[in-house]
Amino acid sequence: MSAEREATERHAHPTVGVYLRVAAALVILTVLEVGVFYVPAFHAVLVPVLLVLSAAKFTLVVMFYMHLKDDNKFFTFLFGGPLVIAIGVMVALLFLFFGALTLRGGGGGPAGAG
Amino acid sequence: MSAHTSMGLDNRKMAFWAFIGSECLLFGSLISTYLVYKGKSVVGPYPPEILNIPFTSISTFDLLMSSLMMVLALAAVQRGDLKWGKIWLFSTALLGLVFLGGQVIEFTEFVHKGLTIGTNLFGCTFFVLTGTHGAHVTVGVLWLLTLWIRALQGKLGRANAMTVEITGLYWHFVDVVWIVIFTVVYLIQ
Numbered sequence: 318m319s320a321e322r323e324a325t326e327r328h329a330h331p332t333v334g335v336y337l338r339v340a341a342a343l344v345i346l347t348v349l350e351v352g353v354f355y356v357p358a359f360h361a362v363l364v365p366v367l368l369v370l371s372a373a374k375f376t377l378v379v380m381f382y383m384h385l386k387d388d389n390k391f392f393t394f395l396f397g398g399p400l401v402i403a404i405g406v407m408v409a410l411l412f413l414f415f416g417a418l419t420l421r422g423g424g425g426g427p428a429g430a431g
Numbered sequence: 432m433s434a435h436t437s438m439g440l441d442n443r444k445m446a447f448w449a450f451i452g453s454e455c456l457l458f459g460s461l462i463s464t465y466l467v468y469k470g471k472s473v474v475g476p477y478p479p480e481i482l483n484i485p486f487t488s489i490s491t492f493d494l495l496m497s498s499l500m501m502v503l504a505l506a507a508v509q510r511g512d513l514k515w516g517k518i519w520l521f522s523t524a525l526l527g528l529v530f531l532g533g534q535v536i537e538f539t540e541f542v543h544k545g546l547t548i549g550t551n552l553f554g555c556t557f558f559v560l561t562g563t564h565g566a567h568v569t570v571g572v573l574w575l576l577t578l579w580i581r582a583l584q585g586k587l588g589r590a591n592a593m594t595v596e597i598t599g600l601y602w603h604f605v606d607v608v609w610i611v612i613f614t615v616v617y618l619i620q
Contacts, residue, residue, distance in 0.1 A: 333506055340499040347495065351488045354618045364619055371614035375607050382502050382603045384596075389440055392448045399452035403459025410463045 329387050339381045346374050447597050451604050454567075458608050461563060462615060465556040472551035476544055478620045483537065490533040491613045494568075497526035498606045501599045511589040517582045520595075523602065524575035527568055534565045557616065564612060567605050574598055 331339075350370045353359045359366060380386040385393050436442045504519030538558070541547075548558040578598055581587045587594070 330506070330509065331502075333503065336499060336502045336506070340495065343495045343498075344492065347488065347491055350614065350618060351484065354484060367614050367618050371610055374610045378498060378603055378607050378610065382498050382606075383600055389438075391438065391440065392444070395445070395448040395452050396455070399455040400459075403455045406456075407459055407463040407466065410467050414467045 330384055331381050331387070335381060339377050342377055343374055346370050346377075441593055443593065443597055444600075447600055451600060454604060454608075458560075458563070458611075461556075461560045462611065465560050465616060468552040468556050472553045474551050476541075476546045476550070476553075478553055478557075478616075481541055481544055481546055482617055482620065483540070484617060486533065486537065487613065487617050490530055490537075491609065493526050493533070494530050494606050494609050497523050497530070498603050500526060501602045505592070505595050505599050508587070508589065508595045509592045513582060513588065516587070516595075517579060520575055520579045520582060524572050524579060527572040527575065527602075531565060531568055531572065534561065534568075538562075560616065561612065564605070564608055567608070571598075571602050571605050574601065 350367060353363065353366050353370070379396070385396065434442050436445055438445075500519050500523040504516055504523060507513070507516035507519055541554075546554045546557075548555055575598065578587060578595065
């Protein structure tokens with residue numbers, strides 16, 4: 318086995334204890350998400366709170382279960398690049414559709430958006 | 432057999448990360464389509480009338496736990512503990528099957544309540560998005576069961592840890608996509 322290959326395969330994976338703690342965090346975050354959904358007091362800030370909680374869960378799985386935290390940064394680039402493009406396209410489309418409706422004064426009926 | 436790129440990275444793993452990147456674009460487009468047509472259905476049933484949050488929360492919990500089983504399987508195979516490797520691999524596949532069973536129940540219930548892929552914009556975008564995710568879960572379950580059978584045959588050892596790691600990458604990706612779908616489709620109504 319070459320030194321290069323050894324170096325590649327030596328990247329440390331988290332321990333079983335870390336995996337269990339991440340799982341506990343994921344369960345707690347999911348319970349919080351569902352809890353926030355059902356508590357009327359949170360309805361004013363429901364969308365941002367849910368997006369933050371979802372992003373935290375996404376990050377935990379990607380960093381610890383998919384090992385991007387400790388793995389080669391090129392893998393982060395291979396995943397993060399298209400992810401940024403996908404989010405960019407999503408935001409652009411939402412602005413294109415809903416931004417245009419707002420500029421027209423709140424938009425008309427459902428048929429007007431098509 | 433050497434399977435490494437000039438960068439010293441395993442070429443299968445690198446190719447798989449590139450594939451996952453392309454999958455981000457696929458699901459990004461499907462989620463965008465769902466969001467763009469959100470609230471534009473002119474006939475019912477509408478999401479608040481039909482989505483069952485407690486049921487889907489259990490499915491979400493199930494898929495999150497399957498991800499835990501998957502990393503435990505990888506850790507077991509990496510340390511050469513094939514007995515537990517087989518147990519965790521089968522547990523992951525089993526939880527995947529439970530998730531799929533939940534999706535079949537959910538889809539059947541929706542059809543009985545009058546929501547099909549052709550009913551309205553919500554039905555169309557919902558079934559395409561969650562159905563594509565379900566198809567990915569199905570592929571993942573078949574992949575996991577194949578690995579489990581190979582482990583039972585004694586063909587999966589410590590030397591094949593990278594194969595299990597790549598399977599895990601796919602499975603965790605399916606999980607993170609569901610994390611987004613659960614929030615965007617089910618909770619933000």
